[in-house]
Amino acid sequence: GAVVSQHPSRVICKSGTSVKIECRSLDFQATTMFWYRQFPKQSLMLMATSNEGSKATYEQGVEKDKFLINHASLTLSTLTVTSAHPEDSSFYICSARGDGYEQYFGPGTRLTVT
Amino acid sequence: AQSVAQPEDQVNVAEGNPLTVKCTYSVSGNPYLFWYVQYPNRGLQFLLKYITGDNLVKGSYGFEAEFNKSQTSFHLKKPSALVSDSALYFCAVRDMSAGKSTFGDGTTLTVKP
Numbered sequence: 101g102a103v104v105s106q107h108p109s110r111v112i113c114k115s116g117t118s119v120k121i122e123c124r125s126l127d128f129q130a131t132t133m134f135w136y137r138q139f140p141k142q143s144l145m146l147m148a149t150s151n152e153g154s155k156a157t158y159e160q161g162v163e164k165d166k167f168l169i170n171h172a173s174l175t176l177s178t179l180t181v182t183s184a185h186p187e188d189s190s191f192y193i194c195s196a197r198g199d200g201y202e203q204y205f206g207p208g209t210r211l212t213v214t
Numbered sequence: 215a216q217s218v219a220q221p222e223d224q225v226n227v228a229e230g231n232p233l234t235v236k237c238t239y240s241v242s243g244n245p246y247l248f249w250y251v252q253y254p255n256r257g258l259q260f261l262l263k264y265i266t267g268d269n270l271v272k273g274s275y276g277f278e279a280e281f282n283k284s285q286t287s288f289h290l291k292k293p294s295a296l297v298s299d300s301a302l303y304f305c306a307v308r309d310m311s312a313g314k315s316t317f318g319d320g321t322t323l324t325v326k327p
Contacts, residue, residue, distance in 0.1 A: 106257070143304065143317045143318060146314055193258070195257075195258075201246055202263065203248075205259070207257040
C-alpha cells in the first residue's frame, strides 16, 4: 500500500521557537494533503487541507499565521508551528490522498513545547 | 454538515469472541465510509472502506463492516477477536462532493486473553 512518512517523529522545543514537520508521500503523488492535530485520547481534528501549488485551506479556529503549511510538490507538505507555546504540544498527523478515495496517514509527530 | 458518532468510548471482549465497534453517520449525499485503527503513538492505519456495491465490506486483519443505509450505520465487526486487536478505532465519513473526512471520537477496543 501507499506509504506516508513524517519527520521528525518526536521533537522537543523551547517556547517561542519554530518547528517544521515534514510529510512525504513515498510511492505516490499526493494531490491533496491534510494536517490533523490529536490530543490524548481524543479524535483527530482537521487543521488544514492543502493542494499542491496552492494555498492551504484552514479550518475555522486554526490560525494560519501560526500554523504555516506549504505543499510545494506532489510528494511533500510541511507544517511549521511558529512561535510555539506549551499549548501547541500535541500529536500532529498528516495524511495524503492521490487520485483515489483513500487517505494514507503518516505515523505522526509528537511535539512537546517546554 | 457531516458527522460521525461512535457511541462507545470503550469496548471490552474476551479473546476468541466476536467483536463489534459501532458507528453511525450523518451526511447530506452518498457517503464514503472508512474504518481506521491506531496503535499508541502511531498514525492511523486503513482497515476498510465502503464506497458503493455490497453492503458487507471485508478489510484487513479479518475485519469487516456492514453498511446499513436505513440505519445510517457502519459497524465494524470481527468474528474472533485477538489480543493484538486491542487499539483505538476510528470511523470516518466523507461526502462524495466534499474533500475532507470527518472522524468519530474513537473507540478503545480491549481484548483480554
